[in-house]
């Protein structure tokens with residue numbers, strides 16, 4: 429499947445992007461582990477999140493996805509049954525890494541596989557801490573899918589110091605800790621997104637946070653959740669940048685999650701001189717949200733380094749596009765994690781925006797972008813990566829001539845309806 433994008437000098441309108449992907453995954457998982465009925469409003473019905481739903485359905489959990497609300501009837505962790513035929517996580521890293529923490533303590537064997545891209549992504553980062561807790565896991569080269577997890581029934585608590593700032597690793601260990609008798613803790617070099625901590629607290633788990641260290645006491649009995657998921661800031665980011673680089677117009681994004689562990693994009697765009705305002709701030713089911721308003725802006729280059737990366741990582745491709753329109757040289761460093769995302773995003777964004785005329789140098793741990801440049805239409809491809817596809821679509825809106833983006837089916841992993849929302853703003 430491909431998209432054809434023609435330039436549009438104007439971008440205007442008010443939109444609500446779909447619900448947060450990270451929160452939806454966690455809400456499904458915790459709802460399945462809780463005892464009782466969980467009701468999740470504004471969940472993200474994307475392919476990635478449906479992989480998590482299907483995994484729990486295959487373990488005997490009743491889940492209704494037919495209405496506006498996602499309903500989950502959990503019977504507790506001990507009620508999960510052997511997933512018939514194994515679990516296919518598709519393209520979803522969050523499904524594999526978080527689910528492994530749950531499966532590690534189940535008294536049955538299970539296998540998780542995934543698509544070609546997911547099968548190239550490192551799993552050692554979760555295998556190591558889970559083994560320290562007594563889990564039995566095998567993987568190709570001890571690192572790649574499929575993962576075979578043979579249940580132990582009981583795990584040991586651990587005080588894990590993670591070498592990477594990763595919410596997936598942190599959440600995996602905390603989920604495993606729910607079934608270990610005693611206190612399991614995870615400490616990370618920089619604080620990663622904290623949705624798991626917020627939701628565990630909402631479920632009544634005994635959880636404590638001290639700086640970059642989070643601890644949970646097991647065994648835990650979880651209460652069901654009733655929550656409304658904020659709009660995903662990672663999806664909103666594409667339209668923030670569209671509103672800034674358009675020639676005329678304005679864009680408003682409603683009820684966007686602005687959790688301080690996710691808001692690096694706001695800081696970076698502010699540093700670049702963006703005309704961006706946050707209004708109507710409120711709390712939505714334990715997460716801060718706001719209406720984000722952007723207007724066309726004269727952007728200037730900025731420097732982005734390791735400290736902000738956990739708060740920014742998924743937004744780097746669209747920041748690179750903004751930097752191609754900014755005055756000066758933008759330097760992004762400390763971002764080597766980008767190489768192990770749905771594609772090697774350092775390489776793919778440099779190559780594809782490069783094909784549209786951008787001046788981008790690749791570095792082992794980042795990118796150097798020379799701006800501003802006038803982009804031109806080209807035939808480009810997503811490399812199977814949703815965030816690369818959406819970045820290229822926004823690039824197409826400001827390029828001269830027609831842009832054809834190949835292999836865009838992957839966008840449904842995080843943002844079904846992206847193209848229609850984009851067209852509604854042009």
Ligand code: S3P
Pocket residue numbers: 449450451522593594595596597599620621741742
């Ligand atoms: C996610 C964490 C991040 C992020 C990913 C979603 C999550 O990955 O890039 O898109 O929901 O926990 P890492 O934990 O690998 O940094």
